[in-house]
């Protein structure tokens with residue numbers, strides 16, 4: 001769908017709270033981002049069989065993409081908590097952004113159970129059953145650094161970003177992007193992940209001061225897109241179909257990129273970070289969503305937190321350098337966002353698509369058909385049929401996973 005005429009409208013940054021602690025520009029030096037959410041242990045199961053153990057947590061996926069794709073002058077602080085049992089301290093993302101180790105609680109841990117018949121996810125049905133097995137301590141407002149940031153990402157996975165912590169983030173950051181999973185997850189007695197209506201949570205009153213709220217299509221009905229879009233821009237990710245942006249007065253679809261999917265975990269996290277990076281490069285929200293889709297597609301092609309090929313990153317940055325239309329007013333660290341689809345949108349999509357195609361081709365070449373006769377992971381089958389069948393040396397990210405054969 002093409003954007004409505006209202007798409008050219010600009011949206012003011014998050015309004016300052018009543019008892020304003022921070023003047024809009026006061027104390028913001030350079031482009032420093034603040035990511036809040038805990039790293040976790042992910043155990044991947046197919047039926048009852050454990051097929052992999054990986055580093056997880058939206059903060060791990062998000063910082064991985066921001067570190068890789070942001071402009072050179074952008075920096076990042078991550079506030080994350082883990083227990084003394086944390087198994088991935090030397091993996092790249094936690095090594096770069098060290099978590100707080102809590103002596104008295106274990107690392108947050110999830111079991112992600114994919115159906116053993118490889119059944120596909122549908123628009124509002126989950127592709128996996130998630131169960132929280134352990135929960136680390138929440139992140140309190142006092143855990144946040146006492147300085148100003150150009151932008152913030154609230155990316156909790158297990159309810160660790162408390163309402164008062166999000167409120168504090170909004171006061172410290174000029175623009176805050178929120179993953180709905182940080183706000184609407186509830187856990188039953190067995191730890192199974194459920195969703196509650198955002199409107200019924202204490203987070204709802206904070207929405208008018210949030211810049212962007214991202215939800216998966218499964219989460220969207222709980223977010224209440226029609227109400228939420230009047231308060232902030234809502235982005236609904238639609239798996240292999242890309243995403244849709246909804247704002248007060250318009251909506252638009254942004255096209256996806258090809259991917260060889262082996263594990264959907266972290267696609268939404270990587271999308272959000274790619275989107276934020278796009279804003280940092282000076283893209284409009286619509287154009288930045290292309291970068292979100294690009295990194296979402298890159299995430300599903302590896303198990304766990306992906307390792308990006310340096311040549312791929314170089315190609316993406318070169319494209320952004322050449323094609324990004326740099327309007328200071330659309331920068332994340334500027335004053336306004338616009339939703340305008342730039343006249344470079346299609347060119348940007350085509351250029352990034354070429355890079356995405358190359359990654360797929362290289363992946364197809366490096367992941368041969370399995371000796372059990374199963375199809376190679378080269379088929380984008382939208383599920384994890386190939387998880388556990390792929391060659392871990394080729395397809396998994398170093399230090400951040402353990403594959404069980």
Ligand SMILES: Nc1ncnc2c1ncn2[C@@H]1O[C@H](COP(=O)(O)OP(=O)(O)OP(=O)(O)O)[C@@H](O)[C@H]1O
Nearest residue numbers: 216237239240242259264265266267268293296297
């Ligand atoms: N199979 C795929 N092919 C291409 N792109 C994909 C695919 N799956 C996901 N993506 C990209 O990643 C984005 C996020 O995916 P999705 O909507 O599945 O998020 P999610 O359900 O929040 O994921 P998760 O909870 O696993 O992090 C999509 O908008 C799309 O751009």
Ligand SMILES: O[C@H]1[C@H](O)[C@@H](O)[C@H](O)[C@@H](O)[C@H]1O
Nearest residue numbers: 042056057058110157266269
């Ligand atoms: O590592 C994953 C990832 O961060 C997902 O986005 C989240 O939904 C899961 O709970 C978590 O285990």
